[in-house]
């Protein structure tokens with residue numbers, strides 16, 4: 428058992444080849460607030476989020492998650508986290524303060540996903556017209572579009588979800604909460620880890636290209652980002668908001684067995700898969716995990732387990748950004764062997 432190191436998912440950086448259309452989606456259809464602009468990026472946050480941004484939307488050639496940023500539990504925990512990352516061989520290095528947060532240490536996970544940890548963060552300060560009535564809210568509720576409250580999680584594709592889940596557990600102190608196994612072959616479809624009492628704030632899904640389970644061989648691919656709504660009725664209303672704005676629901680509405688969460692997925696105009704998410708358990712006992720699923724039990728699609736999930740959801744993923752942001756230099760040996 429380790430002390431808690433990470434307090435929460437802070438933000439994700441999403442690349443869009445259609446930045447103006449994506450911005451309209453995130454601002455007007457999801458209902459995020461714009462909190463800054465710099466270089467090729469627009470920074471956004473949900474009405475319920477206390478920090479400068481949870482989404483960095485950056486112009487680029489193809490949809491991708493460029494990085495995910497995690498806030499530590501405190502400054503000492505940041506030092507401890509960095510030491511653990513260095514020992515594990517995952518460290519990339521420090522970056523100076525950026526828009527919305529202080530110095531961040533970047534690392535690359537065994538699955539090839541570039542992420543960072545930081546402690547110092549810029550708190551959101553609302554303009555007078557958005558001053559909150561609730562003292563426990565960062566701003567007034569603004570019911571624009573789906574009006575998502577906050578970012579919830581990010582889900583990555585990986586050649587080995589279980590290896591990665593163990594790595595997050597052993598190196599960074601995440602709880603490994605749930606595992607999904609295929610029924611008839613000894614292959615793990617997905618694994619989930621969490622820094623909170625919720626079932627996951629990071630999902631790991633097998634990076635298969637098709638129903639044979641053949642791996643892509645490209646490390647660092649991503650599957651989706653997810654935002655939270657307080658009520659499942661908000662998710663159903665979002666289906667209407669989507670259709671009125673020309674957005675099609677790709678998967679759902681439905682209920683994941685994992686996490687017991689109510690969901691819909693769509694693709695924003697730049698191509699990234701976006702999930703809306705509500706309900707689900709909170710589990711406070713650290714020693715009851717991990718829960719084990721078989722696909723046939725409805726891990727992904729509890730109400731229609733035989734359908735599991737649409738093929739695009741399972742097999743269409745987003746390669747990492749090449750170059751300085753950190754696409755890995757080599758392909759997985761394990762992928763080549765499959």
Ligand SMILES: [Fe+2]
Pocket residue numbers: 438494495496525528531543
């Ligand atoms: Fe960042």
Ligand SMILES: [Fe+2]
Pocket residue numbers: 580582630651653702
């Ligand atoms: Fe998800």
